[in-house]
Amino acid sequence: MTTMSATRPDQPEAANSVLAKVQRILEAFGPDDEHLSLTEIARRTGLAKASVHRLAQELLQWGLLERRGSSYWLGMRLFEIGQRVPRQRILSDAARPYMEDLHHATNETVHLAVLDGLEVLYLEKVSGHGRVPSRVAGRMPLHCTATGKVLLAFGPRRLVDEVLASPLRRLTPYTVAVPGLLLQELVKARELGYAVENEQTRAGFVSVAIPLIGTTGAVTGALSVTAPVHRADVQKFAGLLNMVGRRIMKSVAALSQG
Numbered sequence: 001m002t003t004m005s006a007t008r009p010d011q012p013e014a015a016n017s018v019l020a021k022v023q024r025i026l027e028a029f030g031p032d033d034e035h036l037s038l039t040e041i042a043r044r045t046g047l048a049k050a051s052v053h054r055l056a057q058e059l060l061q062w063g064l065l066e067r068r069g070s071s072y073w074l075g076m077r078l079f080e081i082g083q084r085v086p087r088q089r090i091l092s093d094a095a096r097p098y099m100e101d102l103h104h105a106t107n108e109t110v111h112l113a114v115l116d117g118l119e120v121l122y123l124e125k126v127s128g129h130g131r132v133p134s135r136v137a138g139r140m141p142l143h144c145t146a147t148g149k150v151l152l153a154f155g156p157r158r159l160v161d162e163v164l165a166s167p168l169r170r171l172t173p174y175t176v177a178v179p180g181l182l183l184q185e186l187v188k189a190r191e192l193g194y195a196v197e198n199e200q201t202r203a204g205f206v207s208v209a210i211p212l213i214g215t216t217g218a219v220t221g222a223l224s225v226t227a228p229v230h231r232a233d234v235q236k237f238a239g240l241l242n243m244v245g246r247r248i249m250k251s252v253a254a255l256s257q258g
Contacts, residue, residue: 018055021045021047021051021055022055022059024045024046024047025041025045025047025052025055025056025059025065026059026064026065026074026078028040028041028044028045029074034073035068035071035072035073036071036072037070037071037072038052038053038056038070038072041056041072056072059075060075062075062077063075063076063077064077064078090252090255091112091114091123091212091220091221091248091252092112092123092124093255094248094249094251094252094254094255095112095123095124095212095221095223095248095251095252096124096126098244098247098248098251099112099124099126099223099244100126101244102126102223102225102240102241102244103126103127105240106225106227106236106237106240108225108226108227108231108237109125109126109127109225109226109227110125110126110223110224110225110226111124111125111147111207111209111222111223111224111225111226112124112125112221112222112223113145113147113148113151113209113221113222113223113224114220114221114222115142115151115155115159115219115221116139118141118142118159118162118163119139119140119141119142119148120139120140120141120142120145120147120148120151120222121138121139122138122139122140123221140201141168141169141171142159142163143163143168143169143175143176143177143182144168144169144171144175144176144197144200144201145197145200145201145207145209145224146195146196146197146207146208146209146222146224146226147195147207147209147222147223147224148222149185149186149189149195149197149209150189150194150195150209150210150211150219150222151211151219151221151222152186153186153187153189153190153195153211154189154190154211154213154219155219160183160186163182164179164182168182171200171201171202172199172200172201172202172203173203174198174199174200174203175200175201176200192238193210193238193242194208194209194210194238194241194242195208195209195210196208196234197209198229199229204228204229205226205227205228205229206226206227206228206229206232206234207224207225207226207227208224208225208232208234208237208238208241209222209223209224209225209241210222210223210224210238210241210242210245211245212245212248212249212252213249214249214252214253215249215253220249220252223241223244223245223248224241225237225240225241
């Protein structure tokens with residue numbers, strides 16, 4: 001009997017597969033890109049323009065891409081499929097009403113985030129006053145966001161090791177880019193039960209986040225409040241977050257059983 005060995009994404013066979021090319025095309029669209037030209041997609045992916053055109057026609061048929069004139073857009077079919085992910089749907093459904101309550105109580109921006117690889121992925125956002133640079137389905141580094149810090153602090157040690165294996169990128173002059181300092185922040189977060197990010201992702205903003213911990217003790221996600229520095233009340237935000245977090249996880253448990 002012949003045994004097929006698994007192909008890693010970094011191997012040439014995987015990088016040149018049709019699925020890998022499709023992935024590169026879809027991921028060519030950044031958070032701020034509403035649409036891209038065929039030429040730009042080819043440039044970003046490094047694929048031949050003819051190959052991009054051929055695959056794009058199939059993606060158009062599947063609804064994963066849409067075309068308007070000479071520009072390509074991500075298709076609604078991607079959104080529909082994404083809504084079927086059980087963890088995302090259950091957590092988002094449970095959290096949304098409580099996030100709105102938290103927004104009304106603070107008048108600030110509330111985020112719901114989960115771990116995805118070595119990044120924070122935002123599932124939900126209820127906007128407050130001020131321009132908070134985030135969006136649903138947006139991603140941020142773990143080491144400099146409040147949500148990322150609680151995911152690191154209350155997650156497995158191997159996750160911390162993986163983050164520290166690469167340089168810690170600076171987003172602002174205040175970003176913690178020294179491993180020892182990040183470890184100190186994680187210890188403090190575990191002691192307090194919440195993490196604080198002070199102008200580490202964008203100057204002028206403070207975020208406070210708590211972990212959302214399930215019945216098994218595993219971290220399901222993170223909930224945060226973000227406010228301009230002059231309005232940030234860390235103790236108030238932490239207290240409200242903990243109260244809301246407990247209610248969210250009770251709702252998650254109920255939805256999971258139902």
